[in-house]
Amino acid sequence: xxxxxxxxxxxxxxxxxxxxxxxxxxxxxxxxxxxxxxxxxxxxxxxxxxxxxxxxxxxxxxxxxxxxxxxxxxxxxxxxxxxxxxxxxxxxxxxxxxxxxxxxxxxxxxxxxxxx
Amino acid sequence: xxxxxxxxxxxxxxxxxxxxxxxxxxxxxxxxxxxxxxxxxxxxxxxxxxxxxxxxxxxxxxxxxxxxxxxxxxxxxxxxxxxxxxxxxxxxxxxxxxxxxxxxxxxxx
Numbered sequence: 276x277x278x279x280x281x282x283x284x285x286x287x288x289x290x291x292x293x294x295x296x297x298x299x300x301x302x303x304x305x306x307x308x309x310x311x312x313x314x315x316x317x318x319x320x321x322x323x324x325x326x327x328x329x330x331x332x333x334x335x336x337x338x339x340x341x342x343x344x345x346x347x348x349x350x351x352x353x354x355x356x357x358x359x360x361x362x363x364x365x366x367x368x369x370x371x372x373x374x375x376x377x378x379x380x381x382x383x384x385x386x387x388x389x390x391x
Numbered sequence: 392x393x394x395x396x397x398x399x400x401x402x403x404x405x406x407x408x409x410x411x412x413x414x415x416x417x418x419x420x421x422x423x424x425x426x427x428x429x430x431x432x433x434x435x436x437x438x439x440x441x442x443x444x445x446x447x448x449x450x451x452x453x454x455x456x457x458x459x460x461x462x463x464x465x466x467x468x469x470x471x472x473x474x475x476x477x478x479x480x481x482x483x484x485x486x487x488x489x490x491x492x493x494x495x496x497x498x499x500x
Binding site: 308310318320323366373377380383384385 | 433493
């Protein structure tokens with residue numbers, strides 16, 4: 276597709292359930308990022324991929340969070356045993372290379388997660 | 392100290408006004424700087440890069456002061472369509488971009 280595609284756009288789940296969020300980056304973009312944004316808050320970095328490798332997992336809030344990327348393309352962010360504080364918009368972005376001096380990340384529209 | 396700090400606002404200004412936002416960053420080794428714009432319930436999008444010499448794009452002017460570790464964004468002749476949240480973004484080296492929490496602007500008719 277022309278842009279970064281994320282699914283589902285909205286997800287409501289019960290506390291304790293697992294959820295999977297998917298990101299399909301712009302074709303040819305080697306770098307892929309996951310951020311989350313809670314209501315009224317800034318973007319919180321979670322993890323990024325260079326190809327299929329994740330050099331920096333420091334932002335993952337707990338071991339309930341994991342992510343993978345296969346084929347240098349699609350990425351999945353998995354949250355196990357969801358908690359109410361996991362409720363947020365999960366934003367995926369991609370860039371041609373790890374965004375250094377160009378600074379241009381292309382974001383998807385996000386997956387809004389609500390944990391009841 | 393937070394890595395990137397911004398006044399959250401909101402800044403409520405009339406159409407045609409000039410408004411300026413500042414942002415400070417903590418890491419003196421930061422390499423490059425950007426302003427992103429985020430409309431309500433939408434994803435962030437790159438507005439402009441910030442160069443050491445300052446740069447202008449139409450009604451928007453960005454400036455960098457490395458000595459004081461702050462970045463500014465000036466919007467002249469504000470339009471209703473400028474209403475959004477403006478995110479200050481910093482590249483601190485071999486790490487992903489760090490985003491400020493944003494400054495909310497409302498331009499009022």
